[in-house]
Amino acid sequence: MNEVADLPWARKIASRTQAFQVICVDGGTLTYRASAANGDPLDAMALNKS
Numbered sequence: 619m620n621e622v623a624d625l626p627w628a629r630k631i632a633s634r635t636q637a638f639q640v641i642c643v644d645g646g647t648l649t650y651r652a653s654a655a656n657g658d659p660l661d662a663m664a665l666n667k668s
Contacts, residue, residue: 632660
């Protein structure tokens with residue numbers, strides 16, 4: 619695994635963590651979610667088409 623740098627702007631650091639990502643597109647909205655293997659949320663965002 620790659621080492622994770624110390625990123626002062628990052629709220630969470632997921633070093634040595636198994637994760638999965640889910641991307642959903644519903645109409646004009648794209649949603650991204652990243653979760654650890656145990657289900658804990660790591661990151662999420664939504665993009666809306668305008």
